[in-house]
Amino acid sequence: MTGAHGGHAGGHEPALHGPRWLSITTAVVLGVAAILAGVTAWKSTVMEGHALENLTRSTQAVNDANALGQEAERNRTGERDLYIDYRVALDEGNDERAESILGMMTATTRAAIDWWAAQPEGDRPSSPFVSANPEWAAPGTVIQAETSLEAANGLLVKAKGELEQAHNLEFVAALLTIAFLAGGLTGLFESIRARVGFLSVSVVTLLGCAVATVVFW
Amino acid sequence: MRRLLAVALVAGAAVAAGCGTGGQSAADQAAPTVADAYLCDGDIAVMAPYGGFGATDSVQMNWARVALDKFNDIHGTAFTFKPYNVDFDPDAGIAAAERIVADQDVVAVMGPKTSVVTKAVGPMFDGAGLVYVSPSATNATLTDGSLRNFYRVVASDALQGPRLARFIAEDLEPTKVIVVANEGEPYSQGLSKSITDGLAERDIPFEVVVTDLNQKDYSDVVTRVDEQVNVVALPLLDALDARRLAAELAAAGKYPTLIGGDALFVSAFDVPGAFVTTYAPDASILPRGRDIIRLYESIFGSFEAYGGPAYVAMEVVLTAAYAACAEDGTVTRRGVLQAMPDVRIEETILGTPVSFTPEHELEGATVNVYRVTTRGYELVG
Numbered sequence: 001m002t003g004a005h006g007g008h009a010g011g012h013e014p015a016l017h018g019p020r021w022l023s024i025t026t027a028v029v030l031g032v033a034a035i036l037a038g039v040t041a042w043k044s045t046v047m048e049g050h051a052l053e054n055l056t057r058s059t060q061a062v063n064d065a066n067a068l069g070q071e072a073e074r075n076r077t078g079e080r081d082l083y084i085d086y087r088v089a090l091d092e093g094n095d096e097r098a099e100s101i102l103g104m105m106t107a108t109t110r111a112a113i114d115w116w117a118a119q120p121e122g123d124r125p126s127s128p129f130v131s132a133n134p135e136w137a138a139p140g141t142v143i144q145a146e147t148s149l150e151a152a153n154g155l156l157v158k159a160k161g162e163l164e165q166a167h168n169l170e171f172v173a174a175l176l177t178i179a180f181l182a183g184g185l186t187g188l189f190e191s192i193r194a195r196v197g198f199l200s201v202s203v204v205t206l207l208g209c210a211v212a213t214v215v216f217w
Numbered sequence: 218m219r220r221l222l223a224v225a226l227v228a229g230a231a232v233a234a235g236c237g238t239g240g241q242s243a244a245d246q247a248a249p250t251v252a253d254a255y256l257c258d259g260d261i262a263v264m265a266p267y268g269g270f271g272a273t274d275s276v277q278m279n280w281a282r283v284a285l286d287k288f289n290d291i292h293g294t295a296f297t298f299k300p301y302n303v304d305f306d307p308d309a310g311i312a313a314a315e316r317i318v319a320d321q322d323v324v325a326v327m328g329p330k331t332s333v334v335t336k337a338v339g340p341m342f343d344g345a346g347l348v349y350v351s352p353s354a355t356n357a358t359l360t361d362g363s364l365r366n367f368y369r370v371v372a373s374d375a376l377q378g379p380r381l382a383r384f385i386a387e388d389l390e391p392t393k394v395i396v397v398a399n400e401g402e403p404y405s406q407g408l409s410k411s412i413t414d415g416l417a418e419r420d421i422p423f424e425v426v427v428t429d430l431n432q433k434d435y436s437d438v439v440t441r442v443d444e445q446v447n448v449v450a451l452p453l454l455d456a457l458d459a460r461r462l463a464a465e466l467a468a469a470g471k472y473p474t475l476i477g478g479d480a481l482f483v484s485a486f487d488v489p490g491a492f493v494t495t496y497a498p499d500a501s502i503l504p505r506g507r508d509i510i511r512l513y514e515s516i517f518g519s520f521e522a523y524g525g526p527a528y529v530a531m532e533v534v535l536t537a538a539y540a541a542c543a544e545d546g547t548v549t550r551r552g553v554l555q556a557m558p559d560v561r562i563e564e565t566i567l568g569t570p571v572s573f574t575p576e577h578e579l580e581g582a583t584v585n586v587y588r589v590t591t592r593g594y595e596l597v598g
Binding site (some may be wrong): 072122123125126129130132133134138139140142143144146147150 | 251263267268275278279281282286287289290291298299300302356498508511512515517
């Protein structure tokens, strides 16, 4: 190998290969690459954490939605069944049984029936459980369940986005190893051209990764 | 200016919050919310038929209810509604309007359904400072300035009639057209006149036959459908009347092409091959529309497209009420009235934006023609 010898005027210490600026530049590039690798790895971990959190929240929201949906369905079926029993009891003149069934109803169901019973005969719907009855609570419960499901879907989409972001950043961190490798190889050659060539690869990779990090941040 | 901004932002928030399946969008996060939204309350009177067995019975009420509960769920508001069972009987409308006007909890009205009732009760609502937004009253004269606080979210018959006439002329190759209209009913009379004007302009032979609302026997109409007649236009108010007429024509072995107005855009008019008009594209073409249809079906079972504008009308009323609340901290008739002209909803479940012209007509309203098929409706123009 040949090459220019730098070093001090005394010339007894081990001489640096090539011009000093090349060594300094290599060191700076490797240092920046190390910092960037650390930052992307940190951000990737943070994003994975967020994704995990949102996945958990999404699961919880789906559970809530299912519970609300089941509750709405149970209430709708239950209130209709109880109402039919109640009407039958009234029609049979069994006031005691009617009273007992009324006691089994929820407050909202009783309110729905009260509203219905209070309507003038000409305007009274065939059932208390219709949209015109402001006291009928089932639509609101179904809508709450639907909203919860929408929120769950939203969180799931967000979590997927965050996971993708984390994976992209991990990929950037992996690419940075090229910068390390190329930067490390510069020290093995005495040819200035070879060293500058490896350093260029390292710099280009570093710049590319820096841009990618900004894009995927 | 503040009110204009508030209404636009509120509408934007409503759209963003209702959109798609996703979580909060950037627009959603950026939209202002009313502090203590639960204090935004007030009754919306809903004037629509329920409890009976008419072709459109309960449909608008169902859609209005979904709109109200959805709006409250999104915004945290506490608006409630009061139902008034009014279809096309002006006397019933007047009786209901008297109660609405006297009830100071009522801040606005969604309805009436029909033009005839709108004409009867409009001056009462105007006098009481109440906004009333109809999802289906289409008579052209309703927006001639005589009804100050009337708005509608559907196209006027000034658009619908000419569209029907053009479709008949250009797509149905008419030799002679029979136009069947209801006696003395403003919607039917207005639409009928508009159709016949369009046919006359094009020198298409036509004959008008007048029938009663809910007429049981259409033999007089069937008799007039001779070999020359290949199109029967049905600007009728009640879809059950139109179905009855179609059945009598078929029983007599006569199969002219049938075409009706928006009042026949209901499942009760299930005559495959017939054409009907409506004011908006199919709600199911948009994600938001599909979401709301799914919601509707999960509450009420079968889907009824006719009521879609009732959802939009209720959304308009609530958006104005919410804007009034944002402006004044409370909802009053006066506040809603002032907020109404500035209501803008960028995307409704029908796929069309909502804003109003100075005459209170729907900006950019269109009329679409659908073919009735055994599988539903097919957009043809």
